Amino acid sequence: MTGRSYYFPEGGLPPQTDLLTGRAVFTEAYAVIPKGVMSDIVTSNLPHWEKTRLWVLSRPLSGFAETFSQYLMEVQPGGGSDTPEPDAEAETALFVVSGEIMVTLEGATHILHPGGFAFLPPAAQWTLRANSAAPARFHWFRKYYDKVDGIETPRAFFANENDIAPTPMPDTNGVWATTRFVDPEDLSHDMHVTVVTFEPGGVIPFAETHVMEHGLYVLEGKAVYRLNQDWVEVEAGDYMWLRAFCPQACYAGGPGKFRYLLYKDVNRHMKLGRPLR
Template sequence: MSNYFSPEGGLPPQTQLLTDRAVVKAAYTVIPKGVLRDIVTSNLPGWTRTRAWIIARPIAGFSTTFSQLIVEVAPGGGSLKPEAETGVEGVIFLTQGELTLTLDGEVHHLEAGSYAYLAAGSGWRVSNDAAEGAASFQWIRKAYEPLEGFTAKSFVTRDQDVEPQPMPDTNGVWATSRFVDPDDLAHDMHVNIVTFQPGGSIPFAETHVMEHGLFVLEGKAVYRLNDDWVEVEAGDFMWLRAFCPQACYAGGPGPFRYLLYKDVNRQIRLT
């Protein structure tokens, strides 16, 4: 079973050097795990005993289609109405602890590896009912773009129950766990898990219209971002603007895995 990264907060000692791997450029941003500290968390309206690291939001020079948060819920905490905006869809992926999700009246008990797609307009709430131990999850949000004749529906599954699909001609060293059918036009975003075995690579510089958010769940790699090679590891977040060239080599000794957001399946709006 995978060991997903969850931040612990805290502060480094006064003796630690200030230099880190954080970088913000026009084509990409890297937020390393070392900057996920207590003093950069936010409280979320409508939530109790909860703090969040906001690692992506629509802003000039940054993401344009989505927001992404790392949410930590202490025992007894949660929210009766997490999504305050109408027309917004979401995905939550639990990396630590246990969480009770009530989705359109049905109760789901989530554990590390649980994945929930929350369709726009769905009714849901979450709580940490454990006696001890925080629950931590990735929360990705996007304004849903409806398409006539198609309706995206909520569902709950687990990373452990989804068979990774090897990419062609890779001998299985590069695979993607797809939580929705890529050909299902009801979905205008995909949030998948990409896995590279040690030594696996993206063997060309992908350059495409989809915007990306990548949170590294496990392992390490050297990632090509535009014209730079950047070392990344579990706990790091990368934002890639549309058409940012990208590739990677997985460094080992274990699998390199990341949660990947991309916007898909819609015509480009010009008016």
């Protein structure tokens, strides 16, 4: 294992003496949910999950996320679920940040440590248990799988980012790289979850403006992020949602690496509105 850092909120509440001014922002183009507002008072529970609480970072909602939901899960030792996913059409991606989880898929057991990743296709029969003495903490992405005639639904797989060499972005001298769990050319997948890493001072050198919806959770470090027309400071534990076509750029502030967990929808035709008749 490497010395990589994966931030996760500890909960609790700020003291009554704190000022109310913060960095939370919710707009039509983007949202910023800073780590300081992920307190005990905004956690949720789920049916058929034991010893579990979660923070909902995004959900399909008018004016907000359209394609996915993302949860920050915290499962106490021995907790979990034998029926975790209620929707047979939903695909799942899991990314572990602390502790250990045991995922049983169709009778086979898989142990995931920090940096561990799992993709579970729709209708998969799986269970999950916290498998360590400390709480297990992980991200859970859920999306309706967009089936295409002639393309097989992707199979389940398990990986760890520490075993994957990051792919440098072209013309960046290696200061901007992406750890990919899925081959971008594999059209069976309609979402990508990756880890993006910037060395100190690394930048996205233009305002990316494209069709993909994004969810970005900062795992490590700090940066100034361009969201639409605003520059926003972010740090480990902050979450950003960007709607499709929201301009984005980034400047990694150092002194260490700036790393985030990224979701985006990919590889499908745009849904067309029906003309009025």
